[in-house]
Amino acid sequence: MSPSLRIVRYEARLLWSSPAMLLAWLLLLGAGVLAVLQGHLSIEQQRHSLAGLPDIQAADVAFLKRRYPEGTDAGNVGYYLFLPTQHPPSPWADLAVGLRDAVPVAMKVRLLGLYSQIFDAELINPTPAAAGRFDFAFFLGLVLPVWLILLCHGVLGRDQEGGTDTLVRASAASLWRLLLIRIGLRWLSTWIGGLLLLGLALLVTPAQPGTEALAWALFMGAYLAVWAALCCLVVALGRSSVWSAMALLAGWTVLTLLLPAALSIWNERRYPVAEVADLVLVQRQVMHTGWDLPKETTFERFFLSHPEWQDTPPVTERFHWKWYFAMHQIADDAVRQRVAEYHQRLLQRDALAATLAGWLPTVGLQRGLSGLANTDLVDHLRYLDSVTAFHDSLRAFFYPRLFEEQGFAPEDFGRLPAHLPPLATPRWPWRELFGMLIWTGFLLIGARRLLAGRADIRP
Numbered sequence: 001m002s003p004s005l006r007i008v009r010y011e012a013r014l015l016w017s018s019p020a021m022l023l024a025w026l027l028l029l030g031a032g033v034l035a036v037l038q039g040h041l042s043i044e045q046q047r048h049s050l051a052g053l054p055d056i057q058a059a060d061v062a063f064l065k066r067r068y069p070e071g072t073d074a075g076n077v078g079y080y081l082f083l084p085t086q087h088p089p090s091p092w093a094d095l096a097v098g099l100r101d102a103v104p105v106a107m108k109v110r111l112l113g114l115y116s117q118i119f120d121a122e123l124i125n126p127t128p129a130a131a132g133r134f135d136f137a138f139f140l141g142l143v144l145p146v147w148l149i150l151l152c153h154g155v156l157g158r159d160q161e162g163g164t165d166t167l168v169r170a171s172a173a174s175l176w177r178l179l180l181i182r183i184g185l186r187w188l189s190t191w192i193g194g195l196l197l198l199g200l201a202l203l204v205t206p207a208q209p210g211t212e213a214l215a216w217a218l219f220m221g222a223y224l225a226v227w228a229a230l231c232c233l234v235v236a237l238g239r240s241s242v243w244s245a246m247a248l249l250a251g252w253t254v255l256t257l258l259l260p261a262a263l264s265i266w267n268e269r270r271y272p273v274a275e276v277a278d279l280v281l282v283q284r285q286v287m288h289t290g291w292d293l294p295k296e297t298t299f300e301r302f303f304l305s306h307p308e309w310q311d312t313p314p315v316t317e318r319f320h321w322k323w324y325f326a327m328h329q330i331a332d333d334a335v336r337q338r339v340a341e342y343h344q345r346l347l348q349r350d351a352l353a354a355t356l357a358g359w360l361p362t363v364g365l366q367r368g369l370s371g372l373a374n375t376d377l378v379d380h381l382r383y384l385d386s387v388t389a390f391h392d393s394l395r396a397f398f399y400p401r402l403f404e405e406q407g408f409a410p411e412d413f414g415r416l417p418a419h420l421p422p423l424a425t426p427r428w429p430w431r432e433l434f435g436m437l438i439w440t441g442f443l444l445i446g447a448r449r450l451l452a453g454r455a456d457i458r459p
Contacts, residue, residue: 011185028147032139032197039135040094040205046105053084053106061413074401074408075321078111085109085390087383090374090424091206096137098375107387111398113328114391115335116283118384119276136201137369140220141362142256144190145227149248151186152231154241155179176451179232187228194220212372212426219368219429222436226361229443236450256362267352273345279335286334290327302326305333312403322402343381350377358435368429382422393417
């Protein structure tokens with residue numbers, strides 16, 4: 001057996017021989033199981049709520065059928081009927097909840113103004129979103145690096161502090177090889193622990209083995225490799241194990257908490273967006289102003305963007321549904337450009353965050369996993385686009401019945417359009433993975449040169 005293999009066997013036996021270490025591993029895996037179950041229960045609750053939407057819609061339709069057994073004006077149905085839209089979670093959303101705790105995943109839409117309905121749903125309490133969800137992505141991004149630091153910070157310093165460094169140097173053909181073996185074993189064992197938790201997730205969540213599971217496994221290994229390489233670099237400085245632990249924990253604080261927060265604030269200031277409440281206020285002001293305008297003025301504005309209805313029967317009554325819905329259409333048209341700019345700014349923020357994620361592994365991990373799980377900003381904007389398309393189909397369905405005064409027959413309930421949720425297509429984090437591999441290589445090169453530059457050892 002080669003000397004390197006003997007060292008690997010000895011170090012592996014030493015790593016797992018302590019009962020305290022086995023207990024610590026059990027506690028770590030227990031925390032990982034809790035993270036998997038926490039994320040699963042959160043998304044499962046959403047699935048349960050979404051599954052009840054068809055029954056709610058059926059009850060609303062049955063009520064209106066009983067109320068108008070002979071049919072009615074289309075405006076009555078357009079005003080009182082709520083039609084559900086939903087954003088079903090992907091099978092992998094249980095492991096990376098992402099924005100699904102902070103944005104609406106279902107909306108009940110009426111024929112009224114679209115943007116007030118969308119943005120009313122988005123006015124949420126930001127406190128839960130800021131706290132974050134303890135799911136598997138959180139566990140992988142923040143907890144496992146701390147565990148790896150605790151395992152690796154004293155791989156060389158404890159030999160010096162215990163007076164066995166001379167014996168270790170004499171028995172090891174290369175201190176650099178010994179450092180790689182010791183930290184490599186700890187990286188591998190931590191990765192295997194993560195893979196066991198990933199296997200558990202495949203059993204308890206709808207996620208299935210396949211390409212996505214392989215991507216999760218590789219991404220996890222690459223991210224942990226960055227932290228293992230950082231441990232190599234700090235340990236190679238030759239300081240005490242306590243100093244190494246403090247330096248690594250300080251680096252963890254900066255890389256996982258401070259730097260991502262600072263970059264997020266800079267991103268928001270670089271691409272400021274309009275407040276949602278301001279958009280809702282403008283839309284409602286235009287709508288409420290319409291009550292004081294002559295009907296002719298309202299319809300002139302409406303026909304500018306919808307000339308196909310200008311030859312329909314005029315409104316002579318004090319109130320008519322098509323006048324009411326024309327005001328809602330005008331209010332939407334008044335803020336449409338501002339809403340488009342709002343979404344464009346959000347996409348610019350996301351593009352900048354994607355660029356930063358390629359250079360900062362901690363940001364890259366969260367973006368990569370939420371992209372794989374379809375729980376990021378891009379996926380939410382796709383859902384909003386699907387709601388807009390559905391609302392357009394509602395207007396296309398109701399406007400002929402409103403403006404040509406066709407009425408709404410009971411059988412028209414069966415012809416109502418249905419919402420089509422966006423397709424859940426994973427976004428593969430190749431750029432983030434490549435960035436992690438580059439960081440790992442640079443950190444290992446730096447560690448090797450530090451060892452080579454120390455005069456008291458043979459590298």
